[in-house]
Amino acid sequence: MRYFVQKLGFYAVALWAALTLNFFIPRLMPGNPVDIMVSKLAAKGPVTEATRDAIAAMLGTDTEASLWQQYGDYVSAIVHGNLGTSVAYFPASVGQIIDQTLPWTVGLIGLSTVISFLIGVGLGTFAGWKRGSWVDNLIPFTTMLQSVPYFWLALLLLFCFGSIWQVFPLNGGYDVYTFPGVEASWGFTKSVLYHGALPALTIVISSIGGWMLGMRNMMVSTLSEDYILTAEAKGLRPARIRFAYAARNAVLPSISGFAISLGFVVAGSIVTEAVFSYPGIGSALLMAVNSNDYALMQGIFLVITLAVLGANLLVDLLYGFIDPRTRARS
Amino acid sequence: MAIITQDPQPAVAHVPATPRRRRLRLPRAPKLVLGVSIASAVVLFGVVGPYLVGNPSSVRDVGLAGPTSEFILGTTQTGQDVFAQLAHATRGSLTIGLVVGALTLVLSAFFGIVGAFAGGWLDETFSLISNVMLVIPGLPLVIVISSYIPEKSIWLIAAVLALTGWAGSARVLRGFTLSLRNRDYVLAARVSGERSWRILSVEILPNLIPLLASQVVFAIIFAILGEAGLSFLGLGASGSFTWGTMLFYAQNGLALRLGAWWWFIPPGLLLALFGAALSLINFSIDEIINPKLRAQTRSDRKKWSMSRAQLKDAAEVTV
Numbered sequence: 001m002r003y004f005v006q007k008l009g010f011y012a013v014a015l016w017a018a019l020t021l022n023f024f025i026p027r028l029m030p031g032n033p034v035d036i037m038v039s040k041l042a043a044k045g046p047v048t049e050a051t052r053d054a055i056a057a058m059l060g061t062d063t064e065a066s067l068w069q070q071y072g073d074y075v076s077a078i079v080h081g082n083l084g085t086s087v088a089y090f091p092a093s094v095g096q097i098i099d100q101t102l103p104w105t106v107g108l109i110g111l112s113t114v115i116s117f118l119i120g121v122g123l124g125t126f127a128g129w130k131r132g133s134w135v136d137n138l139i140p141f142t143t144m145l146q147s148v149p150y151f152w153l154a155l156l157l158l159f160c161f162g163s164i165w166q167v168f169p170l171n172g173g174y175d176v177y178t179f180p181g182v183e184a185s186w187g188f189t190k191s192v193l194y195h196g197a198l199p200a201l202t203i204v205i206s207s208i209g210g211w212m213l214g215m216r217n218m219m220v221s222t223l224s225e226d227y228i229l230t231a232e233a234k235g236l237r238p239a240r241i242r243f244a245y246a247a248r249n250a251v252l253p254s255i256s257g258f259a260i261s262l263g264f265v266v267a268g269s270i271v272t273e274a275v276f277s278y279p280g281i282g283s284a285l286l287m288a289v290n291s292n293d294y295a296l297m298q299g300i301f302l303v304i305t306l307a308v309l310g311a312n313l314l315v316d317l318l319y320g321f322i323d324p325r326t327r328a329r330s
Numbered sequence: 331m332a333i334i335t336q337d338p339q340p341a342v343a344h345v346p347a348t349p350r351r352r353r354l355r356l357p358r359a360p361k362l363v364l365g366v367s368i369a370s371a372v373v374l375f376g377v378v379g380p381y382l383v384g385n386p387s388s389v390r391d392v393g394l395a396g397p398t399s400e401f402i403l404g405t406t407q408t409g410q411d412v413f414a415q416l417a418h419a420t421r422g423s424l425t426i427g428l429v430v431g432a433l434t435l436v437l438s439a440f441f442g443i444v445g446a447f448a449g450g451w452l453d454e455t456f457s458l459i460s461n462v463m464l465v466i467p468g469l470p471l472v473i474v475i476s477s478y479i480p481e482k483s484i485w486l487i488a489a490v491l492a493l494t495g496w497a498g499s500a501r502v503l504r505g506f507t508l509s510l511r512n513r514d515y516v517l518a519a520r521v522s523g524e525r526s527w528r529i530l531s532v533e534i535l536p537n538l539i540p541l542l543a544s545q546v547v548f549a550i551i552f553a554i555l556g557e558a559g560l561s562f563l564g565l566g567a568s569g570s571f572t573w574g575t576m577l578f579y580a581q582n583g584l585a586l587r588l589g590a591w592w593w594f595i596p597p598g599l600l601l602a603l604f605g606a607a608l609s610l611i612n613f614s615i616d617e618i619i620n621p622k623l624r625a626q627t628r629s630d631r632k633k634w635s636m637s638r639a640q641l642k643d644a645a646e647v648t649v
Binding site: 010013017018026140144147148152156158159262266267268274290294312 | 577598
């Protein structure tokens with residue numbers, strides 16, 4: 001029980017840190033955000049004093065309230081789910097934009113991460129079990145794929161399967177010509193899967209190497225443990241030793257290393273979405289950046305952070321469940 | 331990417347039946363040699379290349395021409411020499427990697443090693459800070475920070491990338507230092523009255539060097555990839571040439587739709603090659619730290635078997 005309380009406490013601190021970072025970044029930056037926006041707008045046309053006041057009001061810098069008061073207002077607004085109004089998608093609120101885009105990203109990243117984890121850990125188990133086999137020789141190759149930037153791989157796949165051999169669609173999350181909007185039908189699901197295939201493939205290809213290598217290395221270390229020797233001496237079947245004894249112990253660091261991996265995958269998929277114009281949160285972030293939509297940008301940062309923290313909390317709780325030692329120790 | 335906080339393994343090398351000195355001294359040499367040679371070729375290109383090519387920004391009237399003898403890698407939409415751009419971009423990306431690598435080393439060593447060595451509340455605090463930094467996704471944070479700064483220098487981007495990327499290394503270093511701290515020889519040094527900074531720098535730090543090296547290499551990969559992603563979104567340093575900015579201009583110049591492969595393939599390929607080379611170096615370092623990981627291929631294992639003469643000797647001994 002203490003383990004779970006500790007974990008919850010840690011994530012509460014992390015959440016608070018993220019909220020505070022989000023609040024202080026615009027205020028700590030050199031220069032006044034209002035000036036920056038005005039200068040960016042001035043490049044496109046003359047800026048009147050009224051526009052300036054409007055921008056100041058929008059960014060909340062026109063108040064005379066103290067920093068602490070602003071911080072309090074900010075936290076209470078977030079607790080109430082009020083993230084402000086988007087400029088890029090005016091008059092939609094930031095919350096609405098996130099509602100629309102988040103399911104796409106969660107579906108894409110969630111599904112491809114699970115696929116990549118399962119395949120990677122599975123192949124890593126075999127590579128570690130049979131060292132020198134063809135799977136083991138695949139490892140340097142998959143690691144090379146891992147150092148390929150996500151967005152370049154996406155560009156390459158798009159070039160091959162979108163432009164040269166027109167197998168997959170060039171962009172979008174579903175066929176916008178056939179379906180007017182999101183609907184729950186078999187045809188729509190097929191269209192989503194068809195459009196999501198290339199982005200998902202990009203994420204799987206780029207992230208599989210890390211899982212494979214980590215699992216393989218742990219498998220190798222685990223196999224030299226004494227209890228494996230004991231299990232072999234007892235005459236257990238190799239399959240049982242491989243899965244119930246070796247793989248079960250070797251997979252633990254991969255699971256506890258989930259935090260780092262997920263950060264990478266999320267970062268990579270933001271850029272991937274930009275390449276595929278996928279209607280997810282990464283494209284919305286890019287849109288926000290290009291149109292100086294600070295409210296949307298901060299809202300998206302907050303939601304991404306929340307999602308990553310949530311996923312990690314889930315994995316940590318699961319970890320405490322599958323590895324009894326973590327509960328016993330704390 | 332799964333990072334494994336491994337316990338330091340006692341360095342027990344596999345002793346083959348026929349002792350081969352050369353193999354023991356250079357474990358898994360092919361990987362290291364390949365990695366170092368690719369990496370140094372790229373570095374050489376980045377250092378020397380820019381002096382040998384023309385101005386990467388000069389505009390010509392041969393737009394989007396394929397590779398010719400005059401322009402080895404063709405031209406961009408506005409007739410800029412892609413090869414010249416590539417040389418300058420390599421230098422830019424490597425600079426970022428180097429600066430971030432150094433900054434990350436300092437930050438992660440401070441938070442990881444010093445915290446773990448001092449113990450107590452300092453360790454708790456440092457560990458909490460690095461764990462929090464670890465779970466907050468880096469790239470979105472970098473995007474938010476850099477979109478607030480209109481004129482960014484390459485140094486600023488490097489600083490932001492280092493600030494968001496040190497936490498993973500710090501955690502790995504902390505795990506390793508914790509186990510070193512309680513080794514017998516460190517306790518002996520403590521008992522014999524050595525000062526803390528001496529124990530840290532003479533007893534502990536040398537044992538951390540391979541791990542530090544692999545963390546720096548990892549940080550360089552992370553930085554170059556991160557910068558490329560940032561530049562690709564149009565948030566990179568202003569007026570700089572990196573692999574990411576090249577890809578950004580290629581994407582915006584519709585290189586993909588127009589089939590101008592010579593524009594977007596080379597920067598990504600170079601990036602992937604350099605990353606792969608650094609990974610290979612990292613593998614070799616890992617295998618030096620943890621001899622268990624040394625891959626044994628079938629041909630390797632065959633070399634371990636005893637020769638006929640040895641078998642005969644062995645048979646005579648047992649008989």
